[in-house]
Amino acid sequence: MTVDHDVVVIGAGFSGLYAVHKFRDQLGLSVQGFEAAGGVGGTWWFNRYPGARCDTESVHYSYSFSDELQREWRWTEKYAGQQEILDYLEWAADKLDVRRSFRLDTRVTSLTWDEVSAHWTVATSDGAECTARFVISAVGAMSVPKRPEFTGIDSFAGELYWTSSWPDRQVDFAGKRVAVVGTGSTGIQVIQEIAPNTRHLTVFQRTPNYAVPLGNGPVDAEQQRWNAENWKELRGDSRERVGDLPYDRPAPSALAVDPEERTRVYDREWQHGGFRFLTSTFGDLMVNETANETAASYIRDRIRERVHDPVTAELLCPDDHLYGTKRPTFETSYYEAFSLAHVDLVDVRSAPIEAITPTGIRTTQASYDFDAIILATGFDAFTGPALTFPTTGRDGVSLRDTWADGPANYLGLQVAGYPNLFTISGPLSVVSQTNSPLIIEDQIDFAADAVQTTLSRGARTVEATPEAEKAWTRLVNDVYRMSLFAKTEKSWYTGGNIEGKPKGAYVFFAGSPLYRQIMVQAAESGFAGLSFDGAASSLPPLARLDAGAALVVAGMLNSGAATMEEAPVEELRAMNEAGAHMQVPGPVMRVEDVSDARVRVYLPSAEGPLPAVVFCHGGGFISGSLDSVDPTCRRLAAENGVVVVSVDYRLAPEHPFPAATQDTFAALRWTHEHIAEYGGDPARIAVMGESAGGNLAALAAIRARDEGIPLAAQVLIYPTTDPESPGASHAEFAHGPFLTAATHDRFWGLYLGGAEVTEANAPLRAKSLAGTAPALVITSEIDLIRDEGQQYAQALAAADVPVEYQCFDGLIHGSFTMSALIPSVKGMYDLIQEYLASKLQRA
Template sequence: MVTSPAPDTRDAIVVGAGFAGLYAVHVLRDDLGLDVLAFDAAGDVGGTWYWNRYPGARVDIESVHYSYSFDDDLQQEWHWSERFCAQPEILRYLEHVAERFDLRRSIRFRTRITSLTWDDAASLWTATTATGEAHRARYVISGAGTLSVPKKPEFPGIEDFAGEVYSTGHWPHEEVSFAGKRVGIVGVGSSGIQAISEIAKTAGHLTVLQRTPNYATPIGNHPTDPAQEAAEKAGYAAIRAASRNHFLGVPYSDAQPSALAVTPEERRRVFDDRWDRGGFRLFIDSFGDILFDRAANDTVAGYIRDRIHERVDDPAVADLLAPEGYPYGTKRPPLETDYYEAYNRPTVSLVDVRANPIDAVTPRGVRLADGTEHEFDILVLATGFDACTGPLLAMGVTGRDGLRLADHWADGPRTYLGLMASGFPNLFMITGPQSPSVLYNMPLAIEDHIDFTADALRHLRATGRDVVEPTAEAEDEWVAHTEELARATLLPDSPTSWYMGRNVPGKPRRVLVYLGGAPAYRARCDEVVARGYEGFRLSAGSDHPADDTADDTADHTADRTADRAVAQA
């Protein structure tokens, strides 16, 4: 049994109330029977989808897949109105989940965790809020997310701007009007591309300040087809099983082995088909060597550049929009609707700030290095996120012997399975750095991590223990393994990819995602459990014996596998 907490403590603290936080509260509270309290800085549930309300905000995984799989009644009752649903609909879905499972009563909103400190003598974490309140718990489950800390602008003067400033990562709840306004937007990543497509429709004039052009491809969105929806709901179990056995967590199955092993005509046919079908099919369902072979990647990169030139009227603008110098897919490929057509509007201008960088924001607008000043009424920052590590480091985590997570990760993240870090007992980092996370379907990745966490806590309870922590050796091996996988791909070839931490000045350069694919990752996790939680040190209280085996491990692993099989049957 989990050790009874002292007065004013909980069994578990959950950080976040998005997809991860909601599922963690449900599993730990309702399935394990733990005393759970969750915290979120937002005013309600939603996580990323509470904050990212900018025009055009939309999911890039098909709605039918971008959802929870743990409850079949939930799957059957929810109707998605579009193939790729927009932010308001995803938020309504998460609000529905919170209501359906009565989750809000275990969540404190408008409460930000600013420090997490491990007490080795008591084997408890102390979470301190921005207002100074302290809460203690045996376990902390971080659902703080991977893209929830906006990157700070790399240029000075934002505070001097006399107009309105908005960040795509922290958009106001009130409607923002662009009608008749001079609008400048910095950034052409996924958020920027989505926002540009919408803002261009109403702005008096929109100026896009672009540093690195992106390989944006069509999303292929459309209203949900009733017949297709009925078929998907009838076959949801098979869909989920196929998704969990796919690299990206979606049931695509048409990828051919190599772009170099077919004729140019066949290659073009495949690219055209995937382009027209939309979503991530061009990236992940065309040819299997695109992310691993530069010559193969060059074929699809050239194809995308050609398609951009087909859609943009001005050849000079098309040249600026067509990426060069880095491989396709080494940054998360943005999906778009009418993005390139926005530049055909007389009210939209494109400024190359790679050749002429932003010097500063002034009271009137943005000044470039050559002294040119662009005047704006509204400035939109779509400058990206301090991905994967930023949300965890923002919580001021201190583990054993005063070890700060910021110091432990001074040269880049160090984790075991992307879930825990040595020196930080009982701290579970859901979809943390060096897990599949953003290269997988996030709701499924979240379920996998939280199910693993819940199983570990059951195992501790069954064996009379209450502390779990990776060994330093296991962590070293996992870091080396993730680095080795990255070197086998083209990811290190991108000079600005946030997958490698390269979008934030001064951030350590280390791969932030596991590139072996979700099926291989899940198999490794199952293997760890089957071997008695190999690589973890399990102990009771402040005593830390090296014994990390238990008699019931194999039986429990079998039970867990059987439960999932039943759920998918």
């Protein structure tokens, strides 16, 4: 059967225009686009309401793929209005010559997959049909308005306007009584624009929002010139930052500074305006509720300063959701509008709207007459646009049925069972959390590369595997449940604004840098997670992350901190010390430092004599200290009822091998000889260590065997056992996350200081492990040295040493001491507790 087109593109906004250019001009495929509107522009064609403008700076809210587009266009406002953005998109469409590939005023009415011929049949509003091998759905995330819950809309005799479908003409509200229903981003823009010109304005507010100053003004000509000349570096840097914007990175925590400094930071970004208040203040605003409240409280105080009437001011102060968990809103004169004598505010929470009447609006407490009503009630986001027309995939299954319990897909781009269909800006992606043109380009580039790979392989289909879809959907939902976003019910981020819509994750809340890294990993590994003609496909490592680990990795990417293979040793040590806050705080107990022995002893309040655990911290042999693992040692002592002896071994490069091994064994010998003085039992001693500390603990266990010091057990947590191990994990995770091959090699090089790798520093090379203490070996799945630990466990078993081995799915290197950020690490602690209880019980 002859197929009409290689690719059909649905929509002519930012996504659709670039998709046509990408597939037609760069890949050389035949492309047909469809657009329901009478022109290009997407959401900026329809959203013509008064005051409509973008709240991302115009110089960044633009395409980045073309040198010509970057250099030639000149924005006039820092935050462009609707008409200027529409002008830009129309200009770009002409520059790219893509208009000729679109049929305007033509709405797609259905998509149907034909399994036999492996193509899509596309039906349109003019009664025509065409076929295509691939479909790019570029319908946007917010192109379907939310229908209000109240009745009577059609009964109103006056002027009724939807902000999402504003008439293409000037609307004059002078001398009129006007109602605005809704105070989200759109409502705020409308209200501040029309308030001075109405006879009377009544605002119906259900949820007050945290509106931050926009900071609009003319674009600085010199800055625009610099941006045009340096756009590649600027846009590349933007892609590595939160929100895909080149703003200053935030300080780590709002709780780590005093109130005066915190206010100074908030004041600074308040003056800058826009998203900087969220992205450039403190990095924990969206992960720590207490930190979030400091920003929320600051904004409420600014509202109270600007609204004259204290009752109205309090109604405008949000109190039912955390800052940033609903779409951030911005304003220029919104709060001042409520100090105008002819502007009233109706609190819909205390007086819900019952109906629109022929003359106005009726609430549970009063009736209001109006000449005009403006409905700014929000959107049915993400799934709403994708479900505006029936999409039927394999075996006659509809997308609406597939998503009946909530959206499921892979990377927000492909749905299992719907081959050759790519959903740009779809649910479960990161598009609403970032500067959308950049992530749109990256998604389309990913789709184009996948299509090109399909064609080059001679395959008929490409689609997400069910396993990839399940893993990605689980990760997105798990991240959502761990985030502050889960604490806000009525948000279009989570489907909570639509009655009957499944509630849950519709957005990947771990940020665009991590999302982009996952896409890159998938593409570079032959499009892992996608199946070509049904062939098996693995998942990229980052898509297999535990949710807590994903948020940790996202935080590292978002911080912009130097990588461990680049950072100076002193900086690495400072980072390690700061990492103590990533551990669950330990309980108060008696603690004694024994400086001569280079140990710290933790004594829980339990009846003795107690077993003892000699603990060696990690840190690549070059960082870490007693303080850096203090919370962990306290927890181990309390949960296991043991005396913990934490070892303060000397660090490389100042003290290279064998200093650390000497100090560790000396601490073990001291424990054997002196632990009874601290209520410990020298007959029940275990050694434990993580990472480099796991190496030291393993070597101490071998030497203890040789020198006759009895050990009851050894617990090795993702130990590094041989720097030249040929394990598959070294190849799979060479680029991380967290621990990379370059970092691993650097740390070992500094530690060895020119010494050879031998059994004296690499326990995997021991000539014999027979007779060493029973072992529990724990590894993390997404870890460069995972296989070193597994190989050591196998070597112990081969030497008839009783050994238990467990690899924790989705966790990364270092997880054990990130217990405050990765809840699933509790599984490690539970396993250790169970193991030690069995090995350290009284004889």
